[in-house]
Amino acid sequence: MKHQPRRERREKLPDPPPGSGPFSEPVPEPGSEKGDPERLYVITGGPDGGDRAALDLVTMVVACSTPSPTVQPEQAAILRLCRAPLSVAEISAYLRLPFSVVTSLLTDLLATELVESRAPIVRAVLPDRSLLEAVMHGLQRL
């Protein structure tokens, strides 16, 4: 076998502070910028930078009502798309809007109860074996 480079284990970097939600921007630690250029980037966010609902890429969204003439065109588009459940990622793809812009639009729609959302099942400290069995069963039929 040709000489393969070998991976070197990296030193563990400190974890982000607990409770940092999906959209918390990484806070650069003093002195950490040098070796870690990506820490110089932040998710730009929606237009206002205000509080956004904690939405995941795969939070499922479904409309509770049909668009009324008073909602913004972008929000009306979301209401039309979400007559059946759709993930935030799919809404972003179909509307061709960045994820953070979609979450900001959805925050308003959630506040006014025009849509409902359901958080995804995330990897827990103790993963749910019956969930994994359901996934395996589903994959088997593929």
Add this chain to the structure above:
Amino acid sequence: MDFNGSDTITGPRTEDVLPSTATAAVKVVIVGGFGVGKTTMVGSVSEIRPLTTEETMTQASIGVDDNSRIEGKTATTVAMDFGRISISEQLILYLFGTPGQERFWFLWNGLFEGALGAVVLVDTRRLEVSFDVIGRLEERGVPFVVAVNTFPDAPHHPMEALRHALDLPDEVPMVNCDARQRASSRDVLMTLMHYLHTLAAQRA
């Protein structure tokens, strides 16, 4: 884009519309260096034509907290392909393929942490392009399996040699795959689920 006319926005095709019961979602992330076959794998197992979501990253100026200057900063758009598999009437599995510059995706808190696990695709001709991502997954405690994408002109290496080169412990599953084949990609996902199941059983 014109959001006023409903005609301008193409939603899911009729056959891709989810039933109203589909409200539980899980995700798996497919990672690996440039050109290792991530998009191919998402496409081969997805029930929908793969879609793309994007996010804008801005180069932040450290210590400067002035949003009015955002225009002067370098903005980078990162796009990510994803697909979907309906597991049942209730449960949907989403697969995300992170593109080239993975480092950006690790800024997206929750993308990896919320995932059930990850698939690391490697190309034996360029193993080193996957070193960085493996380190990042380990740091974050994201369970993963390694799928060796078998390109025709790739040299064949015994799995143990690859395990050594990647410095992976024995328990991390490693499998060969052809990302273009649905059954093969499906088997990789199955390997990941079995591994997660084993980990869950150990901790229970």
